[in-house]
Amino acid sequence: MTPPANDFPAWVFACQQRIETLLDAILPPASVAPQRLHEAMRYTVLGGGKRVRPLLAFAAAEVSGAPLERVQYAAAAVELVHVYSLVHDDLPAMDDDDLRRGKPTVHVEYDEATAILVGDALQSLAFEVLARHDVAETPRIQLDMLGRLAQAAGSRGMAGGQAIDLDSTGKTLELAELEFMHIHKTGALIRAATLLGAQCGTLDADTQARLDHYAKSIGLAFQVIDDVLDAEAPSATLGKTAGKDAAHRKPTYVSLMDIGAARELANRLRQDAHDALEGLPNSTHLHQLADFVVERNF
Amino acid sequence: MTPPANDFPAWVFACQQRIETLLDAILPPASVAPQRLHEAMRYTVLGGGKRVRPLLAFAAAEVSGAPLERVQYAAAAVELVHVYSLVHDDLPAMDDDDLRRGKPTVHVEYDEATAILVGDALQSLAFEVLARHDVAETPRIQLDMLGRLAQAAGSRGMAGGQAIDLDSTGKTLELAELEFMHIHKTGALIRAATLLGAQCGTLDADTQARLDHYAKSIGLAFQVIDDVLDAEAPSATLGKTAGKDAAHRKPTYVSLMDIGAARELANRLRQDAHDALEGLPNSTHLHQLADFVVERNF
Numbered sequence: 208m209t210p211p212a213n214d215f216p217a218w219v220f221a222c223q224q225r226i227e228t229l230l231d232a233i234l235p236p237a238s239v240a241p242q243r244l245h246e247a248m249r250y251t252v253l254g255g256g257k258r259v260r261p262l263l264a265f266a267a268a269e270v271s272g273a274p275l276e277r278v279q280y281a282a283a284a285v286e287l288v289h290v291y292s293l294v295h296d297d298l299p300a301m302d303d304d305d306l307r308r309g310k311p312t313v314h315v316e317y318d319e320a321t322a323i324l325v326g327d328a329l330q331s332l333a334f335e336v337l338a339r340h341d342v343a344e345t346p347r348i349q350l351d352m353l354g355r356l357a358q359a360a361g362s363r364g365m366a367g368g369q370a371i372d373l374d375s376t377g378k379t380l381e382l383a384e385l386e387f388m389h390i391h392k393t394g395a396l397i398r399a400a401t402l403l404g405a406q407c408g409t410l411d412a413d414t415q416a417r418l419d420h421y422a423k424s425i426g427l428a429f430q431v432i433d434d435v436l437d438a439e440a441p442s443a444t445l446g447k448t449a450g451k452d453a454a455h456r457k458p459t460y461v462s463l464m465d466i467g468a469a470r471e472l473a474n475r476l477r478q479d480a481h482d483a484l485e486g487l488p489n490s491t492h493l494h495q496l497a498d499f500v501v502e503r504n505f
Numbered sequence: 506m507t508p509p510a511n512d513f514p515a516w517v518f519a520c521q522q523r524i525e526t527l528l529d530a531i532l533p534p535a536s537v538a539p540q541r542l543h544e545a546m547r548y549t550v551l552g553g554g555k556r557v558r559p560l561l562a563f564a565a566a567e568v569s570g571a572p573l574e575r576v577q578y579a580a581a582a583v584e585l586v587h588v589y590s591l592v593h594d595d596l597p598a599m600d601d602d603d604l605r606r607g608k609p610t611v612h613v614e615y616d617e618a619t620a621i622l623v624g625d626a627l628q629s630l631a632f633e634v635l636a637r638h639d640v641a642e643t644p645r646i647q648l649d650m651l652g653r654l655a656q657a658a659g660s661r662g663m664a665g666g667q668a669i670d671l672d673s674t675g676k677t678l679e680l681a682e683l684e685f686m687h688i689h690k691t692g693a694l695i696r697a698a699t700l701l702g703a704q705c706g707t708l709d710a711d712t713q714a715r716l717d718h719y720a721k722s723i724g725l726a727f728q729v730i731d732d733v734l735d736a737e738a739p740s741a742t743l744g745k746t747a748g749k750d751a752a753h754r755k756p757t758y759v760s761l762m763d764i765g766a767a768r769e770l771a772n773r774l775r776q777d778a779h780d781a782l783e784g785l786p787n788s789t790h791l792h793q794l795a796d797f798v799v800e801r802n803f
Contacts, residue, residue, distance in 0.1 A: 362622075
């Protein structure tokens with residue numbers, strides 16, 4: 208049965224609660240040595256964020272009939288990779304940002320060395336969680352999920368995208384080059400989140416290909432809207448420093464086209480995402496997430 | 506048949522050649538985007554290092570009868586984690602070192618942002634290698650190996666040890682505190698290298714416990730000798746900046762006891778390692794590695 212469309216906020220809230228509770232349980236207590244490192248890991252992971260990647264994992268798991276008890280660990284692993292990347296991206300040598308999710312960034316609240324180690328340890332923890340818990344129907348599928356997350360996080364995925372991003376600061380990129388960067392920087396992990404969620408259940412090749420297409424479209428739309436919001440919104444709404452892209456002369460969708468055209472592009476990508484899901488059972492939350500990604504104002 | 510003792514240098518060389526060839530094949534080519542990141546990854550991983558952790562993995566694999574084709578991937582994964590940790594440890598916000606394995610460190614040769622991303626991407630690659638290749642008799646054992654490596658690398662292992670190390674700079678530690686730090690900072694990964702190598706073959710619980718005891722002893726002995734060499738050797742022999750510990754007021758075995766007493770401690774740990782192997786078949790190279798760790802002068 209398709210749930211009514213207005214259950215979406217309640218579903219989002221329930222997923223966010225579940226992932227928050229699980230992350231709290233997964234992270235070592237701040238009382239365990241090294242205390243300061245563990246405290247800083249908890250500081251940056253808990254109590255914030257939209258949890259978009261976990262939401263994608265939970266929604267994709269509905270399509271493949273995966274139990275929540277499994278998919279929550281895949282969702283947590285992807286979120287840990289995402290949070291580690293934010294901590295490192297915010298470092299002075301990288302984007303040099305001092306505000307994230309409405310709080311001082313880790314190197315501001317603690318120090319740079321701690322921020323580096325927090326990111327490093329969160330990445331390790333992501334793989335530990337995905338290896339140590341029962342997340343798939345077979346260990347073979349679980350290994351494939353680990354390989355997928357590792358590849359999405361690495362030099363041909365997220366870390367590579369950040370390298371391209373840093374390298375492109377102050378340059379004028381073509382639209383294709385900008386897209387290439389985002390497919391790596393944010394797209395790879397968003398695709399991994401969606402596919403890992405689905406891999407917790409029973410997945411055929413056609414459904415996997417459709418979900419991958421959906422996730423690619425959503426990933427780009429997410430980034431287009433991020434650029435629009437950075438150009439439009441005040442920092443207080445955004446929870447991070449707004450207007451940074453222009454200040455840092457970073458190429459963005461808004462620097463290549465006007466805001467109206469960027470929103471139009473995001474809407475076309477949203478439609479692609481909806482089309483990719485055509486005929487898939489239990490995909491209501493994926494559809495709603497596609498709308499949310501484009502319509503959000505934070 | 507026990508090989509003659511003088512085959513040790515040839516065996517070390519063959520292992521080093523094998524791991525070098527494999528790492529070269531595993532690392533993305535410098536021609537693949539993002540080129541600069543891939544070039545920097547290859548710069549820091551290839552052409553240097555004693556490869557002690559791979560040697561331990563190869564030697565432990567002989568005890569459990571694991572084929573080289575399997576254990577080489579486990580060895581490469583552990584070495585990638587080790588190299589990533591060196592790149593991050595050398596950063597200005599951490600140990601601030603500009604010489605490693607006789608070459609400028611990554612942040613000196615490239616830049617700080619690249620060094621951060623190189624470390625991040627090498628960690629991801631380690632898990633990708635261990636997940637994507639056939640390293641164990643069953644996928645279930647392979648998952649256990651992934652969990653073991655992740656835990657050894659994380660906040661309750663290597664990254665945690667580095668946090669304790671940074672926190673202890675300028676402080677006077679008791680011997681037990683110093684040992685606690687090293688059990689994390691270098692010991693965890695040395696144990697993981699040994700056990701992962703053995704897990705590529707057939708391993709019973711008693712053998713695993715003995716190998717773990719061996720690796721714990723070797724890990725501490727390795728660090729004691731590191732401290733001795735830092736106090737004694739010129740930088741040219743060491744391939745990294747010597748005398749840094751004293752300059753940075755880091756607690757070391759040599760700051761807690763004189764060099765003679767430190768060497769005596771290393772010898773006692775070496776004897777513990779030999780004793781732990783008592784009666785294990787095909788453990789000649791493990792015995793020889795225990796001697797090498799204590800007798801090396803680089």
